[in-house]
Amino acid sequence: xxxxxxxxxxxxxxxxxxxxxxxxxxxxxxxxxxxxxxxxxxxxxxxxxxxxxxxxxxxxxxxxxxxxxxxxxxxxxxxxxxxxxxxxxxxxxxxxxxxxxxxxxxxxxxxxxxxxxxxxxxxxxxxxxxxxxxxxxxxxxxxxxxxxxxxxxxxxxxxxxxxxxxxxxxxxxxxxxxxxxxxxxxxxxxxxxxxxxxxxxxxxxxxxxxxxxxxxxxxxxxxxxxxxxxxxxxxxxxxxxxxxxxxxxxxxxxxxxxxxxxxxxxxxxxxxxxxxxxxxxxxxxxxxxxxxxxxxxxxxxxxxxxxxxxxxxxxxxxxxxxxxxxxxxxxxxxxxxxxxxxxxxxxxxxxxxxxxxxxxxxxxxxxxxxxxxxxxxxxxxxxxxxxxxxxxxxxxxxxxxxxxxxxxxxxxxxxxxxxxxxxxxxxxxxxxxxxxxxxxxxxxxxxxxxxxxxxxxxxxxxxxxxxxxxxxxxxxxxxxxxxxxxxxxxxxxxxxxxxx
Amino acid sequence: xxxxxxxxxxxxxxxxxxxxxxxxxxxxxxxxxxxxxxxxxxxxxxxxxxxxxxxxxxxxxxxxxxxxxxxxxxxxxxxxxx
Ligand SMILES: Cc1cc2nc3c(=O)[nH]c(=O)nc-3n(C[C@H](O)[C@H](O)[C@H](O)COP(=O)(O)OP(=O)(O)OC[C@H]3O[C@@H](n4cnc5c(N)ncnc54)[C@H](O)[C@@H]3O)c2cc1C
Numbered sequence: 267x268x269x270x271x272x273x274x275x276x277x278x279x280x281x282x283x284x285x286x287x288x289x290x291x292x293x294x295x296x297x298x299x300x301x302x303x304x305x306x307x308x309x310x311x312x313x314x315x316x317x318x319x320x321x322x323x324x325x326x327x328x329x330x331x332x333x334x335x336x337x338x339x340x341x342x343x344x345x346x347x348x349x350x351x352x353x354x355x356x357x358x359x360x361x362x363x364x365x366x367x368x369x370x371x372x373x374x375x376x377x378x379x380x381x382x383x384x385x386x387x388x389x390x391x392x393x394x395x396x397x398x399x400x401x402x403x404x405x406x407x408x409x410x411x412x413x414x415x416x417x418x419x420x421x422x423x424x425x426x427x428x429x430x431x432x433x434x435x436x437x438x439x440x441x442x443x444x445x446x447x448x449x450x451x452x453x454x455x456x457x458x459x460x461x462x463x464x465x466x467x468x469x470x471x472x473x474x475x476x477x478x479x480x481x482x483x484x485x486x487x488x489x490x491x492x493x494x495x496x497x498x499x500x501x502x503x504x505x506x507x508x509x510x511x512x513x514x515x516x517x518x519x520x521x522x523x524x525x526x527x528x529x530x531x532x533x534x535x536x537x538x539x540x541x542x543x544x545x546x547x548x549x550x551x552x553x554x555x556x557x558x559x560x561x562x563x564x565x566x567x568x569x570x571x572x573x574x575x576x577x578x579x580x581x582x583x584x585x586x587x588x589x590x591x592x593x594x595x596x597x598x599x600x601x602x603x604x605x606x607x608x609x610x611x612x613x614x615x616x617x618x619x620x621x622x623x624x625x626x627x628x629x630x631x632x633x634x635x636x637x638x639x640x641x642x643x644x645x646x647x648x649x650x651x652x653x654x655x656x657x658x659x660x661x662x663x664x665x666x667x668x669x670x671x672x673x674x675x676x677x678x679x680x681x682x683x684x685x686x687x688x689x690x691x692x693x694x695x696x697x698x699x700x701x702x703x704x705x706x707x708x709x710x711x712x713x714x715x716x717x718x719x720x721x722x723x724x725x726x727x728x729x730x731x732x733x734x735x736x737x738x739x740x741x742x743x744x745x746x747x748x749x750x751x752x753x754x755x756x757x758x759x760x761x762x763x764x765x766x
Numbered sequence: 767x768x769x770x771x772x773x774x775x776x777x778x779x780x781x782x783x784x785x786x787x788x789x790x791x792x793x794x795x796x797x798x799x800x801x802x803x804x805x806x807x808x809x810x811x812x813x814x815x816x817x818x819x820x821x822x823x824x825x826x827x828x829x830x831x832x833x834x835x836x837x838x839x840x841x842x843x844x845x846x847x848x
Contacts, residue, residue, distance in 0.1 A: 347805050
């Protein structure tokens with residue numbers, strides 16, 4: 267075991283897989299260590315009985331079609347190339363292989379206020395919805411759009427600016443501000459109730475201007491494509507992919523011997539095994555990496571976590587539904603005072619006043635979509651803000667009971683949304699619920715945090731350590747597309763460039 | 767290599783990197799960045815492929831010499847001897 271790797275990557279989630287593929291493409295010697303027996307991390311997949319579930323995937327953000335890039339270029343001079351296409355290009359994954367189906371439309375539903383806004387992958391729909399519901403704000407919204415289009419997001423070192431304060435300079439109706447922010451916070455803020463303005467712009471573009479899509483085969487499609495690219499790259503350099511990506515290897519310690527001249531990292535596993543490398547890329551999180559270094563100088567555990575409830579129904583509840591026939595995702599909020607509360611709930615285990623409700627079967631334009639009938643089974647997923655401490659402190663009995671309660675709440679919410687109170691209603695064939703505790707257990711993210719620390723290490727450096735970089739959520743790009751881009755960027759910067 | 771062959775080397779690499787782009791009407795004197803929407807990440811890949819396929823090391827200060835197809839040809843021709 268005397269080999270010194272060029273790079274050791276910790277964690278085979280999206281960012282770790284991407285960083286490894288890129289490092290292999292640079293002909294570097296790479297080792298990717300994953301504590302579980304499957305890849306994917308926060309967005310992996312699992313089986314219950316004979317059914318396959320995705321851990322997370324509701325939708326990919328940043329939808330774009332390669333053929334339409336030129337259209338976007340004209341629309342907007344300043345727009346950087348679309349992140350999804352950039353990722354696919356860098357990883358040499360052909361666009362068609364993703365088998366993306368676009369959302370039909372999504373809805374921001376402020377139930378208490380009786381106000382909804384529908385949006386799709388064409389911004390024109392949102393503009394007309396705002397025009398209809400908030401006629402006095404439409405010119406302001408157009409000005410905000412122009413500002414967002416011309417914003418250059420390439421400066422990594424901008425200080426934090428409150429996006430809510432900045433957007434309020436454009437839009438005066440607080441209800442509209444809250445509604446616009448709801449999907450953006452839920453899909454990409456590690457701050458409570460706000461977001462950094464440059465992150466806001468990135469999320470705004472990726473959701474409202476580019477939009478949602480989903481691979482036909484769910485997250486498996488993405489993971490399988492990544493694994494097969496990893497295999498191909500190994501084959502190109504006569505490596506065995508089983509040597510490069512090693513499962514069931516939990517890293518417990520990172521050490522650097524400051525006296526040796528070559529300054530290599532020692533990566534110690536739970537089994538006692540030790541690997542050595544010149545560079546370490548850690549994708550397990552900021553605080554989680556500090557733990558490996560036995561560095562207690564900071565407390566940056568992320569606050570935001572969720573429960574996820576997945577129901578499989580005996581029929582397609584969207585079928586010919588008067589309101590939700592074309593709904594892919596609902597951003598539901600039932601708080602009073604025209605406010606959406608985006609924070610870790612303090613006195614309850616789950617915040618039942620808001621939810622992301624996703625109908626994964628309701629993606630794809632009619633030509634892409636297989637004809638569905640009312641009798642087709644369908645899935646509904648609910649993400650709700652949750653408090654890790656509650657879930658982790660419950661006794662085993664209470665834990666199961668609370669999950670049952672959550673299931674009941676979920677059903678009530680579903681009935682409210684699809685207004686099904688008649689006798690002949692859907693049946694739930696299977697359900698599964700996971701909690702912040704599950705997220706911690708399976709991803710290693712402290713407090714089950716999904717979006718990581720508030721502070722992001724945008725240049726990937728974890729100072730004062732040298733040749734140790736953070737990729738993934740805590741580098742600052744959130745979501746699936748974001749974490750893939752993060753892995754690529756960190757590898758490009760520090761594996762290819764620095765070693766030249 | 768003839769200039770035509772060097773040009774082909776570059777076009778082949780771009781075809782690998784950007785499979786969705788139409789390369790049949792590339793103009794030699796216009797910026798690749800603007801014709802194809804290549805960004806700095808893509809240029810990194812051109813450098814990487816030149817190294818892998820043709821054992822060429824391009825120092826970062828020379829990256830600007832890859833800006834157009836013509837400039838690629840004049841910069842790379844003396845280096846791609848066989
Ligand atoms: C319920 C849910 C729904 C989501 N929905 C969406 C969605 O619809 N769209 C979207 O874009 N994003 C969604 N996300 C977010 C998305 O999944 C994440 O942003 C992304 O997967 C993060 O990837 P990552 O590589 O940064 O980190 P991770 O996926 O966390 O990867 C880290 C990896 O490191 C491994 N690891 C941890 N500790 C160690 C150790 N000590 N040694 C070895 N290995 C270790 C873990 O097992 C894991 O595989 C969702 C997340 C959740 C939880």
